[in-house]
Amino acid sequence: MKTYSCWLDTLENSLSAPKTELPEQTDLTIIGAGITGLTTGIFTAKAGVNVTIIEKNQVGYGASTRNGGQTLAGLKLSPGALLKQYGKEKAVTFYRETLKAIDGLEQFLKEHNIDCDFNRAGGLWAACTPGHYQGFASAQTLLKDVYQHETHLIPPQNLREELGTNYYHGGLLDPLSGGLNPARYVQGLMGVALESGVKIVEKTEVVGVSRQGTGFAVDTSQGRIVTNKIAVATNGYTPDFLRAIRRRIIPIGSYIIATEQLDESTAKELIINNRLVFDSKKYLHYFRVYDRRLIFGGRASYVEIDPILSAKRMIPQMHAIFPQLQKVKIEYSWVGYVGFTFDQMPHLGQMGDIYYSMGYCGHGVANAFHFGRNLADLILEKPTDFPFLNLKTPTIPLYYNYPWFLPIAGAWYKLKDFLAH
Secondary structure, X not given: OEOOOHXXXXXXXXXXXXXXXXXXXXXXXXXXXXXXHHHHHHHHHOOOOOEEEEOOOOOOOOHHHOOOOEEOOOOOOOHHHHHHHHHHHXXXXXXXXXXXXHHHHHHHHHHOOOOOOOEOOOEEEEOOOHHHHHHHHHHHHHHHHOOOOOOEEEOHHHHXXXXXXXXXXXXXXXXXXXXXXXXXXXXXXXXXXXXXXXXXXXXXXXXXEEEEOOEEEEEEOOEEEEEEEEEEOOHHHOOOOOHHHHOOOEEEEEEEEEEOOXXXXXXXXXXXXXXXXXEOOOOOEEEEEEOOEEEEEEOOOOOOOOHHHHHHHHHHHHHHHOHHHOOOOEEEEEEEEEEEOOOOOOEEEEEOOEEEEEOOOOOHHHHHHHHHHHHHHHXXXXXXXXXXXXXXXXXXXOOOOOOOOHHHHHHHHHHHHHHHO
């Protein structure tokens, strides 16, 4: 079994930037070469800024290439929770921004001829219980009447037209969501960044940041770089020395397995219309078929475990939904750390004098691009009415680096799923 993302094996060329030495000085230093960092670099460099991105590993090393490739409408907070927490005007503005994110990404991919198999095949929210399905009916009405977003209920008796399983109790289909190949997506962003003049310095760890005159000194494993501005784009991989930001982001492991290539008929039977599927559990599952493989993800653990152990936990969960895969070999197992926040909202702004964007809470494939673009506007001091700008970023006492509370939260979510059934 391969313990890395299956997406990497779809690339013809290595996902690594040309070797670049750390410059002595730059206008903008971005920490992290994932979707957010690359996008911020592209749009600031296009405006004439001298940009250097510093990456501890290689381009896209973190969750940017370790996700399920789902470009989903909406946020982690449900439409109802969003409305209750922020009121109608703000909730609608927040939600509509996620639709702009998918539209903007689609346009960018077309403009730059990035072939990452982007396809708006639709996102399917699958109900784990009859009660969850009743909630979908309410959500559909809310989405239409308040958010002006048309979705389609799929009754339990019709769900077999979408999924080759009897596990679920109906669904809600969003036609605007879709999917892509995240490794090709990130590779495409890297290409545009390099063409725009961005310097990408890989395998270089940032170990400290300090004030120097009106700018900053950034200390790295390869030496020091002096910069006018700093942007942090590390999300679920934020280092401890950035404590103010680190205390507000929770890295949660999202574990994924991928089957061997299935025969055409089996692959078609699993997800008939090639939807991007996620279910209604708190301890959720999400899955899709790509290149005749079932790519199946979820929360195998709220504490770090290795991909071999996580696969042993994930396989029975996959078989419960698709028992026809009992004899199918699992070829890949990996983990990526999703950046969650305490209010389950993404955040963008300045903390002190450092710019940041983080906390997509499992909805980062399109939103990280959109937020990176808006972070560039903030850095360039362009007028902006971006609704997520400088939202209050909560934390809790005694949280500094290790998220000690996650096992407690995981047990609570498992109990809620059990009681729901």
